[in-house]
Amino acid sequence: MATLVAPNQISAAEDAQALRQAFKGWGADDKAIIAILGHRNVYQRQEIRKAYEELFQEDLIKRLESEISGDFERAMFRWMLEPADRDAVLANVAIRNGNKDYHAVAEIACVLSAEELLAVRRAYHNRYKRSLEEDVAAHTTGLHRQLLVGLVTSFRYEGDEINAKLAQTEANILHEAVQEKKGIYEEVIRILTTRSKTQLVATFNRYKDEHGISISKKLLDETSDDFQKTMHTAIRCINDHKKYYEKVLRNAIKKFGTDEDGLSRVIVTRAEKDLREIQELYYKRNSVHLEDAISKEISGDYKKFILTVLGKQD
Numbered sequence: 001m002a003t004l005v006a007p008n009q010i011s012a013a014e015d016a017q018a019l020r021q022a023f024k025g026w027g028a029d030d031k032a033i034i035a036i037l038g039h040r041n042v043y044q045r046q047e048i049r050k051a052y053e054e055l056f057q058e059d060l061i062k063r064l065e066s067e068i069s070g071d072f073e074r075a076m077f078r079w080m081l082e083p084a085d086r087d088a089v090l091a092n093v094a095i096r097n098g099n100k101d102y103h104a105v106a107e108i109a110c111v112l113s114a115e116e117l118l119a120v121r122r123a124y125h126n127r128y129k130r131s132l133e134e135d136v137a138a139h140t141t142g143l144h145r146q147l148l149v150g151l152v153t154s155f156r157y158e159g160d161e162i163n164a165k166l167a168q169t170e171a172n173i174l175h176e177a178v179q180e181k182k183g184i185y186e187e188v189i190r191i192l193t194t195r196s197k198t199q200l201v202a203t204f205n206r207y208k209d210e211h212g213i214s215i216s217k218k219l220l221d222e223t224s225d226d227f228q229k230t231m232h233t234a235i236r237c238i239n240d241h242k243k244y245y246e247k248v249l250r251n252a253i254k255k256f257g258t259d260e261d262g263l264s265r266v267i268v269t270r271a272e273k274d275l276r277e278i279q280e281l282y283y284k285r286n287s288v289h290l291e292d293a294i295s296k297e298i299s300g301d302y303k304k305f306i307l308t309v310l311g312k313q314d
Contacts, residue, residue, distance in 0.1 A: 001276035003311040006039050012047035015040070016055050019048070028067035030301040037079065038308035042272055045080055072302040075264040079309070083269075084119035087112070088127050090265060091120070091152075095135050102148060104265060105136065106230050107244075109151035110237035114158060121152070143185050144227040150193030151234060157196040164206075167199065171206040178219055179211070188231065197238050204239050215239075242274060246281040253293050260298065263306070271309045279310070 015036050022029040022036075037045060052060040061080050065073060078086050087108045094104035108120060124132040136148045170191050176182045195203070207215045216239070219232045236244040245266050252262035270278060282290040291312040295303065 001274065002272045003275040003279065004039075004041060004271045004309060005311045006041040006044060010040065010044050010047075012044070012051035013055065015044075015048045016052040016060070019052065019060065020056060023063060023067050030068060030072070031304070033064070033068070033076075034301065034305050034308055037076065038305055042083060046082060049080065068301070070302065071260045071264065071298070072300065072305055074261075075268060075302060075305060078264065078268045079305075082123075084116070084123040085127065086269065087120040088123040088132070090269075091124065091132060092128060092135070093261075095139050102136075102140070102144075102226070102230055103233050103248075105148060106151060106233040107237055107241075109148075109154065110234050111241045114155045117152070118155065140226070142227070143189070144225070144230060146186070147189050147192065147227060147230055147234070150189055151230075154193050156194075158198075159196065160198055161196075162199055162202045164202070167202040167206045168210075170195070170203045171210060174203065174207055174215060175211055178215060185227070192231065192234055192238075200238050204235065242278050242281055245270060245278050246285060249278070249282060249290065250286065253297055260302070263294070263298070267306055267309055275310070 018036055019033065022032040037048070040048060049060045052058065052063075061077060064076055064080065068076060078089065081089065090104050091108055094102055109117060112120065121132050124130070124135075128135070133149050133153050136152055137145055140148055173184065173187050173191065177184045177188045191203070192200070204215050216232055216235050219235070220228060224232075233244075236247075248262050248266050252259035252266075266278070267275065279290045282288075282293075286293065291307055291310050294306060294310075298306065
């Protein structure tokens, strides 16, 4: 379930005019910006952007970028983009990040449906004049490159059929590679990048039944390389993306100096999908409400915006 609280009907022209008014004078009226855009769904936001350009011959997103700043501006920029375009931007930021942190790329590739991932790849073409897989390949090497390129180019079957015998066979292959370190990683890449999510979950369940431990447990240690980290992210996202996102939020909040990028990424991308369930998982895991944990760590207009998208602020 979504957390976003949006009216059923709006006047895009009236919202565009109200935003124009909020931009007048010395410094933007951030409260008015949040009150409007923080309460509009993705379709309504695109209508407002279109109306604003028609009325004022100016791109609303570019105007917002010039009027607000910092974490608030970055979160609002991503909020205003269409989902496929937003994911294209998130992937590009992750690829070009000097820290070589490709979690966001693996998330996008493994959480989205086949059609949604295809839309992201098209949006990436349009925005960057290159393919997503081209940029992934240019910034990675070896097994890591094989895995990430395979994930972003996958077009998984989305039916409910399960082959129990195949699940058993491939659970054994994964165990040999993951726990016994037998180095048959090409087979792991083949399994993770080609099987349907339903089949993979059956394989992961078979793995747990056979070996008494989740496949993602003990997969990482202090010696883990980029390939193993991305494999871990892929498995967690395919197996249960809501639990994965809860941990991203937990780590973002617990980090010394809050990880605003991680926090914004989850809140903005899941607010209109399943953020309420992720909130509930956060409370069960941490015995504190997500909005209360966030309130202690961030401040200002960024805080007001995030809490509004969470459905917790007027």
